[in-house]
Amino acid sequence: MAGDTSQAAVRITREAIGITDKAVTKPLAISPAVRKPGNPNWGSGRPTQMLPRLPTAFEEQVQKLGLDEQSCATSDELRQWCERNKDRCYIPEWLLKRWQISVDPNVSG
Numbered sequence: 001m002a003g004d005t006s007q008a009a010v011r012i013t014r015e016a017i018g019i020t021d022k023a024v025t026k027p028l029a030i031s032p033a034v035r036k037p038g039n040p041n042w043g044s045g046r047p048t049q050m051l052p053r054l055p056t057a058f059e060e061q062v063q064k065l066g067l068d069e070q071s072c073a074t075s076d077e078l079r080q081w082c083e084r085n086k087d088r089c090y091i092p093e094w095l096l097k098r099w100q101i102s103v104d105p106n107v108s109g
Contacts, residue, residue: 057089058082073098
């Protein structure tokens with residue numbers, strides 16, 4: 001009999017520790033809205049916000065050399081820069097034609 005009482009003392013019922021077979025309901029927590037991809041203002045009719053225009057590498061080089069549109073065509077330094085960067089940077093078409101520099105159409109910057 002002593003064995004029966006020790007086993008009874010060790011046995012813990014599910015109800016004694018608070019476990020029931022009933023479904024536990026949690027209060028509904030409102031989670032923050034999940035952001036969807038895309039522009040939320042796409043169909044709003046409002047104009048898009050314009051970003052400031054940054055100068056091209058060519059324009060930066062012209063400014064660095066202190067040139068204007070007329071003096072570009074006569075600058076040897078600018079011509080050398082254009083020949084080195086013709087397949088990598090934007091160079092105005094009129095200047096490429098004047099200097100007869102051909103650009104590889106299969107190379108992308």
